[in-house]
Amino acid sequence: xxxNGKWIKKGEMFLHIAVILAMLFAGESLxxxxxxxxxxxxxxxxxxEFVRPLTDAFxxxxxxxxxxxxxxxxxxxxxxxxxxxxxxxxxxxxxxxFIVLDQFFPLTESQATAVAQSTGAPPQDIPAIVxxxxxxxxxxxxxxxSGPNIFGSEDENVTVELDEQTIQVGGTSYLIPxxxxxxxxxxxxxxxxxxxxxxxxxxxxxxxxxTQATLRYLPNTRYVDELGKISYFxxxxxxxxxxxxxNPLPLDFSLAFFHQNLKIEDLADTRSTAFGVNVSKTxxxxxxxxxxxxxxxxEKTEMDINYQYTPIPGGPPIVFDFTIEGANENRFIxxxxxxxxxxxxxxxxxxxxxxxxxxxxxxxF
Numbered sequence: 001x002x003x004n005g006k007w008i009k010k011g012e013m014f015l016h017i018a019v020i021l022a023m024l025f026a027g028e029s030l031x032x033x034x035x036x037x038x039x040x041x042x043x044x045x046x047x048x049e050f051v052r053p054l055t056d057a058f059x060x061x062x063x064x065x066x067x068x069x070x071x072x073x074x075x076x077x078x079x080x081x082x083x084x085x086x087x088x089x090x091x092x093x094x095x096x097x098f099i100v101l102d103q104f105f106p107l108t109e110s111q112a113t114a115v116a117q118s119t120g121a122p123p124q125d126i127p128a129i130v131x132x133x134x135x136x137x138x139x140x141x142x143x144x145x146s147g148p149n150i151f152g153s154e155d156e157n158v159t160v161e162l163d164e165q166t167i168q169v170g171g172t173s174y175l176i177p178x179x180x181x182x183x184x185x186x187x188x189x190x191x192x193x194x195x196x197x198x199x200x201x202x203x204x205x206x207x208x209x210x211t212q213a214t215l216r217y218l219p220n221t222r223y224v225d226e227l228g229k230i231s232y233f234x235x236x237x238x239x240x241x242x243x244x245x246x247n248p249l250p251l252d253f254s255l256a257f258f259h260q261n262l263k264i265e266d267l268a269d270t271r272s273t274a275f276g277v278n279v280s281k282t283x284x285x286x287x288x289x290x291x292x293x294x295x296x297x298x299e300k301t302e303m304d305i306n307y308q309y310t311p312i313p314g315g316p317p318i319v320f321d322f323t324i325e326g327a328n329e330n331r332f333i334x335x336x337x338x339x340x341x342x343x344x345x346x347x348x349x350x351x352x353x354x355x356x357x358x359x360x361x362x363x364x365f
Contacts, residue, residue, distance in 0.1 A: 034189070034226050035150070036267045039307045041185040043106050044320045046145045046158065049098035050186070051268075051305060052324055054150050054196075054227075057089040058270055059301025059326025060354035061198035062260050064089075066236055067278040067295035067333050068346045068360065070252035071212040073242040079206040081344060081364030085216065088195040088357045091151050096192050099146040105160045106311040106318070107133050107141070111181050115141075115162065119174040129169050134312055139167050141176070151196075152188030159183065189226045195357065198262075199223065200232055202362065210243030216260070227264055234260030238278075251281040256297075267307060272326070274299035278333070286365055291337035293348070301326030327353040 035054075039047050064087040072079060107115065112133035116126045132138040142165065147158030160181040167174050190196070199218070206212030218232035236258035242248040256276040263269050278295030303324045308317040335348020335358065346360040 034228055035264070036228065036307060038150075038186055038189055039267070039305070040309060041183060042158070043104075043309055043311075043318070044322055045100045045103045046098070046105070046147075047305070047307075047309075047320065048322060048324055049100055050147075050149050050158075051303075052098075052149070053091070053095065054190075055270070055301065055303040055324040056327040056354045057091065057196040058198065058262060058303065059272055059299070060089040060328050060350070060352065060356045061087040061196070062232075062234065062262060062270070062272045062301065063258065063274045063297060063299045063328065063331070064198075064350055064356040065202070065346075065348075065358040065360055066214065066258050066274070067254075067256060067276050067297060068280070068293050068335060068337055068348065068358075069282070069291055070254035070278050070280045070293070071210055071238040071240040072207045072252055073210050073240045073245075073248045074207050075209055075243060077207045078365070079212060080204070081362040082203045083201070083344070083360065083362030083364075085200050085202045086359045086361075087198045087200075088359075089198075090195055090355045090357070091192055093192060093194075096149055096152040096188065097147065098149045099144065101144050102142050103145055104140045105143045105145055106136065106309070107181075108311050109134055109313070111160075114181070115176060115179070118177055118179060119167075121172075121174055125169070125172070129167075129174065132167070132169050136318070139169070141165065141167075147183070147186065148188035150188060151190050151192045154187045154189070154191050156187060157182055157184050158186040190224070197224075198232075200234070202360070204362075204364075206238075207240075210240035212238045212254075214238070214258075228267065229265050230262065232260070232262045234258065251279055253277075253279050268303055268305050270301065270303040272299065272301040280337075282337075284339070286339070287341055289337075289339040291339070293333075293335050293337065295333040296330070297333065298330050299326075299328055301328065329353070331356075 065085040112130045116129035144161040164178045200216040204214040214236040216234040220229040238254040238256040258274045276297035280293035282291045306321045310317040331350045331352035337346040344362040348358045350356040
């Protein structure tokens with residue numbers, strides 16, 4: 001049974017890697033309503049909860065793959081690696097829906113008309129009720145909004161539940177019965193992939209007085225079609241303080257800092273910073289070696305979202321501009337690196353609020 005369990009776990013790991021690669025190259029076959037089109041159907045509070053899991057996933061991914069081989073404790077030397085880093089954030093299947101309680105949801109004209117008619121008001125009073133319900137400074141109805149978030153089902157849509165309440169229009173009281181409105185334009189658009197991918201080319205160079213610099217850069221690329229074009233730039237620096245000691249430890253040790261920016265067209269701008277510490281020990285040389293490594297990181301991610309919401313066709317748009325913080329605040333990292341004649345394959349698992357997997361393929365020495 002133990003042997004079977006080990007094979008199952010290995011199979012699950014390879015399955016997750018396959019999902020990452022499949023999503024990276026799926027291209028137009030994934031085409032559906034994109035993120036900006038979806039957010040334009042939602043006011044601020046539901047939009048925050050709809051997109052929050054994406055902030056968590058991107059934040060978790062951006063801080064993955066940095067801490068592997070620690071910088072060497074050498075005053076000068078050549079340590080150069082270039083290649084690709086594949087990062088995957090695990091998506092929690094039990095958190096693919098959201099709910100916002102006691103929130104004001106601006107109604108569209110058709111929704112306001114349906115609500116007005118549900119009061120039983122005479123036809124001649126309906127336009128006045130609709131005008132009050134669609135006026136941002138008019139009547140504000142309390143509601144509960146719920147539905148799939150960005151990783152939720154494409155077969156479900158967001159709903160707005162109105163409690164029974166009384167409104168005053170033109171000196172007359174009207175009772176709005178409890179009812180549920182459907183926002184059919186908003187469904188899950190990424191359908192819970194199990195693991196959400198990010199990929200970036202990476203270059204690292206060192207070592208000067210125990211210091212190594214790393215760069216990542218991804219030009220505008222549409223690798224997840226529903227999100228639009230994504231650009232990414234990041235840099236990091238690691239320093240091994242053991243370089244200043246005459247009798248260094250029999251392993252490598254680094255202090256590190258990383259900063260990064262990821263942009264989703266004109267819709268979202270994500271920034272992340274992280275401080276880390278890691279240790280590693282290499283057994284072997286250039287022809288062949290193995291390097292176990294581990295680390296700890298403190299991190300912070302913020303995603304700024306900016307879009308327009310137009311509840312009344314042809315009416316003035318409402319501009320929403322807000323910031324969401326990523327769930328991860330720290331992580332532990334355990335990994336293993338293999339080198340065969342300069343080809344380096346690094347794999348590690350990151351333990352945090354949102355767990356991630358890293359697979360890096362780099363060439364260098």
